Amino acid sequence: MLETRNLTIKFGGHVAVDHVSCSFKPGTLTAIVGPNGAGKTTYFNLISGQLRATEGQVLLDGRDLSRLPAPLRTRAGLGRAFQLTQLFPNLSVLENVRLAVQARAGRGLRMLSVWLHHRDLLDEAMAIVERVHLGDKAAAPAASLPHGDQRKLEVAMLMALKPLVYLFDEPTAGMSVDEVPVILDLIRALKAEGQHTILLVEHKMDVVRELADRIIVLHNGQLVADGEPAAVIASPVVQQAYLGLAVEQDVQVAA
Numbered sequence: 001m002l003e004t005r006n007l008t009i010k011f012g013g014h015v016a017v018d019h020v021s022c023s024f025k026p027g028t029l030t031a032i033v034g035p036n037g038a039g040k041t042t043y044f045n046l047i048s049g050q051l052r053a054t055e056g057q058v059l060l061d062g063r064d065l066s067r068l069p070a071p072l073r074t075r076a077g078l079g080r081a082f083q084l085t086q087l088f089p090n091l092s093v094l095e096n097v098r099l100a101v102q103a104r105a106g107r108g109l110r111m112l113s114v115w116l117h118h119r120d121l122l123d124e125a126m127a128i129v130e131r132v133h134l135g136d137k138a139a140a141p142a143a144s145l146p147h148g149d150q151r152k153l154e155v156a157m158l159m160a161l162k163p164l165v166y167l168f169d170e171p172t173a174g175m176s177v178d179e180v181p182v183i184l185d186l187i188r189a190l191k192a193e194g195q196h197t198i199l200l201v202e203h204k205m206d207v208v209r210e211l212a213d214r215i216i217v218l219h220n221g222q223l224v225a226d227g228e229p230a231a232v233i234a235s236p237v238v239q240q241a242y243l244g245l246a247v248e249q250d251v252q253v254a255a
């Protein structure tokens with residue numbers, strides 16, 4: 001189980017994440033919502049280790065990861081989607097995924113020497129590439145992919161690490177309407193596997209409503225609501241504080 005205890009970060013005088021205590025069970029998908037600047041991405045960064053907390057802890061299955069740098073948290077099971085800057089832009093889609101598989105398998109990152117000797121890694125990488133619908137682009141350099149395909153590659157590399165916890169920060173942002181279902185199907189399939197802890201920052205409330213078992217709401221860095229999606233969306237604190245009219249109308253349409 002992933003747990004944050006009093007997790008806090010201050011930037012100068014500004015408290016971006018303010019004593020957030022929350023636990024997330026395996027087999028559940030929790031959506032984190034809130035207005036722009038609420039602290040959602042910062043909360044993810046504190047969990048994954050991109051940022052170090054001013055105060056508080058991040059625990060995974062009781063182990064305190066708070067002092068570990070991001071790569072060691074990844075190794076411990078916290079999976080954060082890669083950004084393009086973390087990919088090898090000139091290597092192919094398949095090679096990028098194969099390197100992530102290889103890193104997880106603890107076989108280091110030597111590219112050419114290992115490549116031919118570990119057919120199993122390559123087969124596993126190709127299966128993941130197919131799963132994210134990039135099979136026909138397996139040989140294309142990562143940098144040449146259009147934006148939507150790059151997001152799929154990010155998810156592929158995350159899957160290659162087989163993390164215990166998946167952190168998805170707006171996984172469909174910037175995708176065209178026809179590409180969104182592929183990513184949502186992947187997240188749905190990961191959820192159906194039943195053993196992963198999935199956290200999803202997502203602005204699209206229809207997506208949240210469909211995928212999430214639970215919603216937590218951040219506002220000014222504080223956890224202000226936590227519960228079953230319909231109840232949280234309908235709660236006055238959410239309606240008034242920041243989701244505002246857009247959600248109110250959405251709820252009415254749905255009702």
Ligand SMILES: Nc1ncnc2c1ncn2[C@@H]1O[C@H](COP(=O)(O)OP(=O)(O)OP(=O)(O)O)[C@@H](O)[C@H]1O
Pocket residue numbers: 011016034035036037038039040041042043
């Ligand atoms: N490195 C930083 N230095 C200073 N302030 C920061 C830093 N990172 C985030 N902040 C501030 O912390 C607050 C929370 O930002 P954050 O990006 O986590 O919000 P968010 O909920 O993810 O917003 P959005 O929905 O727009 O992505 C904002 O006021 C932001 O300006």
